[in-house]
Amino acid sequence: MILQALAFYMFAAILLFSGVVVVTAKNPVYSVLFLILAFFNAAGLFVLLGAEFLAMILVVVYVGAVAVLFLFVVMMLGVDFTELKKGAQGYLLPGLGIGGLLLAELFIAVAYDWHIAPHAQSAAANPPGVTNTAALGHILYTDYVYYFEVAGLILLVAMIGAIVLTLRHRAGVKRQKAWTQISRGPAEAMAMVDAKPGEGVE
Amino acid sequence: MFLTNWFQHTAGWPYPVAWTVAQLILIVVYQGVVMVSVAFWILADRKIWAAVQMRRGPNVVGAFGLLQTFADAMKFMFKEPVIPAAANKVIFLLAPIISATLAFSAWAVVPLDNGWVIADINVGVLYLFAISSLGVYGVIMGGWASNSKYGFLSALRSAAQMVSYEVSIGFVIVTVLIFAGSLNLSDIVRAQGPDIRGWYLFSPLAPMLVVMFISSLAETQRPPFDLLEAESELVAGYMVEYSSTPFLLYFLGEYMNIILLCALMSIMFLGGWLPPVAVFPFTAVPGVLWLLLKIMVLFFMVSMVKAFVPRYRYDQLMRLGWKVLLPVSMAWVVVAAGWVVFVRPALAHVFGG
Numbered sequence: 057m058i059l060q061a062l063a064f065y066m067f068a069a070i071l072l073f074s075g076v077v078v079v080t081a082k083n084p085v086y087s088v089l090f091l092i093l094a095f096f097n098a099a100g101l102f103v104l105l106g107a108e109f110l111a112m113i114l115v116v117v118y119v120g121a122v123a124v125l126f127l128f129v130v131m132m133l134g135v136d137f138t139e140l141k142k143g144a145q146g147y148l149l150p151g152l153g154i155g156g157l158l159l160a161e162l163f164i165a166v167a168y169d170w171h172i173a174p175h176a177q178s179a180a181a182n183p184p185g186v187t188n189t190a191a192l193g194h195i196l197y198t199d200y201v202y203y204f205e206v207a208g209l210i211l212l213v214a215m216i217g218a219i220v221l222t223l224r225h226r227a228g229v230k231r232q233k234a235w236t237q238i239s240r241g242p243a244e245a246m247a248m249v250d251a252k253p254g255e256g257v258e
Numbered sequence: 259m260f261l262t263n264w265f266q267h268t269a270g271w272p273y274p275v276a277w278t279v280a281q282l283i284l285i286v287v288y289q290g291v292v293m294v295s296v297a298f299w300i301l302a303d304r305k306i307w308a309a310v311q312m313r314r315g316p317n318v319v320g321a322f323g324l325l326q327t328f329a330d331a332m333k334f335m336f337k338e339p340v341i342p343a344a345a346n347k348v349i350f351l352l353a354p355i356i357s358a359t360l361a362f363s364a365w366a367v368v369p370l371d372n373g374w375v376i377a378d379i380n381v382g383v384l385y386l387f388a389i390s391s392l393g394v395y396g397v398i399m400g401g402w403a404s405n406s407k408y409g410f411l412s413a414l415r416s417a418a419q420m421v422s423y424e425v426s427i428g429f430v431i432v433t434v435l436i437f438a439g440s441l442n443l444s445d446i447v448r449a450q451g452p453d454i455r456g457w458y459l460f461s462p463l464a465p466m467l468v469v470m471f472i473s474s475l476a477e478t479q480r481p482p483f484d485l486l487e488a489e490s491e492l493v494a495g496y497m498v499e500y501s502s503t504p505f506l507l508y509f510l511g512e513y514m515n516i517i518l519l520c521a522l523m524s525i526m527f528l529g530g531w532l533p534p535v536a537v538f539p540f541t542a543v544p545g546v547l548w549l550l551l552k553i554m555v556l557f558f559m560v561s562m563v564k565a566f567v568p569r570y571r572y573d574q575l576m577r578l579g580w581k582v583l584l585p586v587s588m589a590w591v592v593v594a595a596g597w598v599v600f601v602r603p604a605l606a607h608v609f610g611g
Contacts, residue, residue, distance in 0.1 A: 116388045121424075
C-alpha cells in the first residue's frame, strides 16, 4: 500500500511539473519533450488504477504516434515561439477564470455525495473474474457496439474530410507504377533486330 | 521465487524487502546475460555476412574471433566522447541513454521458458509494442540535438519509417491476439501447444509472419530498409556526431531491438519455448534452448537479408509499408476473426475438439 502511495505521488508530481514546464518552456522542443513525459506519467497513473490496457494504449497512441508528429512539426518549422508568446500574459486572466471554473466544478462533482452509477459498476477497471482488457472489450464491442461504430464512422468522416481538403490533382506528375514495371515481359521490352553491316538500326 | 524464499526464510527478511531484493538481483543478472549475448549476436551477424561474401570475418581476437565485440566495446568506451559545440548537450547525451534503456526494459516481459519471466503482465504484447514505439524518440532526439543537417534529415527519415511500419506490426499483433485470445506473452505461447502442429506458423496466420518479418527489418532500420544510414546520401545516419560510449549505447540498443523482435516473432509464431515434438528427448531439453534456437533461425534470416538484398529507395519503402503490408495485414485481421468465429468451432465440431 505504501509503495502504491509513493508511486502515485511520484507520478502525479512529475505529471504536474512537466505540465507546467510544457506551458512555460522557452524552447518549443522542450515543451513537446515534457509533454511526452506528462503522457508517460499519466500512463503510470492508469497502471496504478489497474487500467493497464488504457495505459499501454495511451503510450502507443499519444507518445508513439501523436507526439512524434508534434515533434516533427516543432523541429522543422523553427517557429520563433518567444515572439508568439509575447502577448501570452494577456490571456492570464481568462485562463485563470476557466481553470478556476473547472476546478470548482470538479469539487462540486466529487464532493456532492457522488455515486458511481450502479450500471457502470461492471465497467470498473478490474471487475471480478475478468482482466481489464477483456472487460473493456466487452463494454466496447458487446454492450455498446453501436455507439462504438458511430464513433468510428465520425472519425472516418473526419479522416475523409481531411483528405478531401488537402487533395489536389496535378497533371503531368510521373509516378512509379510498380505493377506495370514488374509485369513487363521481354516481348514488350525488347525487339530483336537483324542489323546488316553498314546500315545500322532504324 | 527461489531467491525470494531464500531471503525470507534463511536471511529472515520481511517479504516485501526479500521480494524487492530478489527481483533486483534477477533483473541485473538477466540484463547482464542479455547484454553479453548481444556481443555474440553481433559477432554472428558479422560472420554470416562475411561468409556470404566469401571472407573470413573477425577471427583474430580470441578463438574464432569470439572476443572481437568485447574488444570493439572496450575501444569505444576508452575513446574520448566528442560533443559538437553547437549541440544541445543535455538532449544529445539523453538520446542514446533513452535508446538503450528502452531496449533493455522491453526484455522484462519476454518469457524465456514456462514461468521464466521478470514481469508476467496481462498486457505483455502491448507493453512491448509501446516500448518499441518509444524507440523512435532516441533516434529523433539524437538527430535533432546534434545540430547537424545530415543527422537531422536521417532522424526524420527513420522516425517516419518507424511510425509507418509500426502500424502494420500492430495489425499483425492483433491477428495473433485474436487467435490466442490473450495479450499475455506466456499465454500466447501456451495457446500454441503442445507441439509444432499448434504453432501459428502452421495456421492461417502464416502470411503474417512474412509481414512481421519485413516490418521488423524496417522497424529496426536493418537493410534493405537502412535508409537512415544510406552512406551515399547521409554520411552515417542520425548518429553521425556520436562517438565513444554514446555511440556504443545506440549500437547496443539497435542490436537488442533486432534480437527482441526475433524473440517476439518466435513467441508469436514459432511457439516460444515449446519443443517441435512433444515426446521424450525433445521435452527434456530446457525451453529456453528451444526459444534460443528459434531466435537463432530468425536472426540468421535477418543477417542473410542484410547480406544480399539491395537497399530500397525511400518512396518504395513508404509504398511497401502503406500500400502493401498495411492492407494485407488489415485484411488478415478480418480473416483471422472469421476463422476464430466460424471455422474453428466447425473444425472442433468435426474433429471433436
